[in-house]
Amino acid sequence: MSSETLNVVRPCTYPARPINGGPLEVALPKPGHWYYEPKYNGWRALVHAPTGAMFNRHGQHLSIAGLFGGALEHLRSVQLLSEGMPVEWFDCEALCRRHRLGQATLLVFDYISLSGELLRQRKELLVQAFPAHDYAQPPSPEKLYSVPSLDPDQTDPHALYGELRQLNARWRCLFYEGLVAKRTTDPYPVQLRSPDEEFVGWVKHRWAY
Amino acid sequence: MPSIKEKVSRPAKSQPDPLRKLSFGAITRKQDHAKTAYPVLPDPNGQLAIITARIIERTAQIEALDGALAIDKSELKTLATPFYFTQASGKVDVASSVSAVSPAGEVLITFPNRYSRLESEAPLLPILGEQTSTFFRQAFALEIDGDKLPAENTQELLDELQQLFARYHAAEALKVKECIKTVPDFHTVRHTSLSPQQNLAINQVCPIIAMVKTKGRIKESA
Numbered sequence: 001m002s003s004e005t006l007n008v009v010r011p012c013t014y015p016a017r018p019i020n021g022g023p024l025e026v027a028l029p030k031p032g033h034w035y036y037e038p039k040y041n042g043w044r045a046l047v048h049a050p051t052g053a054m055f056n057r058h059g060q061h062l063s064i065a066g067l068f069g070g071a072l073e074h075l076r077s078v079q080l081l082s083e084g085m086p087v088e089w090f091d092c093e094a095l096c097r098r099h100r101l102g103q104a105t106l107l108v109f110d111y112i113s114l115s116g117e118l119l120r121q122r123k124e125l126l127v128q129a130f131p132a133h134d135y136a137q138p139p140s141p142e143k144l145y146s147v148p149s150l151d152p153d154q155t156d157p158h159a160l161y162g163e164l165r166q167l168n169a170r171w172r173c174l175f176y177e178g179l180v181a182k183r184t185t186d187p188y189p190v191q192l193r194s195p196d197e198e199f200v201g202w203v204k205h206r207w208a209y
Numbered sequence: 210m211p212s213i214k215e216k217v218s219r220p221a222k223s224q225p226d227p228l229r230k231l232s233f234g235a236i237t238r239k240q241d242h243a244k245t246a247y248p249v250l251p252d253p254n255g256q257l258a259i260i261t262a263r264i265i266e267r268t269a270q271i272e273a274l275d276g277a278l279a280i281d282k283s284e285l286k287t288l289a290t291p292f293y294f295t296q297a298s299g300k301v302d303v304a305s306s307v308s309a310v311s312p313a314g315e316v317l318i319t320f321p322n323r324y325s326r327l328e329s330e331a332p333l334l335p336i337l338g339e340q341t342s343t344f345f346r347q348a349f350a351l352e353i354d355g356d357k358l359p360a361e362n363t364q365e366l367l368d369e370l371q372q373l374f375a376r377y378h379a380a381e382a383l384k385v386k387e388c389i390k391t392v393p394d395f396h397t398v399r400h401t402s403l404s405p406q407q408n409l410a411i412n413q414v415c416p417i418i419a420m421v422k423t424k425g426r427i428k429e430s431a
Contacts, residue, residue: 022276023273
């Protein structure tokens with residue numbers, strides 16, 4: 001894709017920014033139904049699949065975008081339809097430099113649905129379209145994965161939280177930062193008002209200390 | 210008799226060193242991600258460790274409480290907003306807050322004259338159509354405050370400003386930041402000019418910066 005084409009593309013939203021819920025051990029119960037997924041230690045990337053343009057959480061071009069050619073090719077090769085319309089924008093974590101695992105790999109955890117599909121529906125579609133990352137295994141480099149959600153009705157988030165921490169110790173790097181809880185009944189919060197605007201439908205729980 | 214000759218590697222040609230870099234031998238190299246080592250405060254009786262642990266523990270508790278409170282407040286605002294627009298519809302004098310009561314007391318959901326700025330008017334057009342300019346306007350800032358310029362001469366002034374900078378070959382020094390914001394009386398006229406449904410739709414695009422207040426009202430005695 002030419003640099004002129006890439007420069008024309010502008011992000012359709014700022015990536016959803018979770019609020020801080022503190023460490024999971026002390027978190028209070030949340031009203032409603034929430035999924036949990038691992039919080040990866042990488043670079044937030046909003047990806048425009050047709051052009052391969054990648055934007056950071058401030059809506060600026062991601063300087064490391066050139067490293068993700070293989071993953072982007074995979075992303076472009078799959079046409080995801082949301083309510084009959086092709087999905088163009090994907091919310092991802094780009095793995096690069098922060099640790100040695102899964103270099104140049106993209107983890108797709110959401111997409112921008114203009115028809116307002118709920119998180120539950122978006123997640124179902126994503127795991128059908130892309131191979132799901134098994135959190136217990138390090139991702140291969142230069143690959144594309146979807147990030148499956150865990151339903152607390154089936155898996156205890158506290159057990160997962162502890163397991164991710166153990167995996168970090170085993171892999172000797174901060175590969176996971178904690179968990180992100182996401183309310184299943186919310187559409188993607190599309191907004192171009194501010195990159196700092198937080199979305200209460202996503203809550204991060206990190207073990208920062 | 211054939212013999213196997215041991216392959217002796219030739220001594221490597223010494224490569225020129227254009228940077229003439231120094232060799233540091235066995236001196237420990239600083240790791241890229243190494244944590245900065247700060248001097249540690251002496252703690253002979255363990256008192257500082259107790260305070261430190263308490264700060265960490267309480268910070269985590271505050272974060273957890275803040276997160277839980279943010280979810281509850283957002284939920285309350287979401288539930289109160291349709292009621293606010295419905296009860297205010299058609300009124301000129303609109304209550305600034307709505308009240309939510311519980312056995313533990315009352316909280317106010319306040320709807321002040323504060324709105325987010327938009328990057329573009331595009332999301333408003335399907336809701337307001339040609340009426341968009343009645344309720345929203347372009348705002349901008351150069352090094353000067355665009356809001357304080359006389360509206361009727363603004364374009365002329367801007368054109369002259371650009372010409373002035375161009376004359377001094379300094380056109381690139383001018384940077385403009387623009388956005389779409391509500392007109393000054395939007396907060397009051399929206400209730401008489403627009404339906405609750407239109408107001409709710411606008412609120413999805415340009416939310417009123419509502420707040421949940423738990424303090425400041427004197428409890429009435431029974």
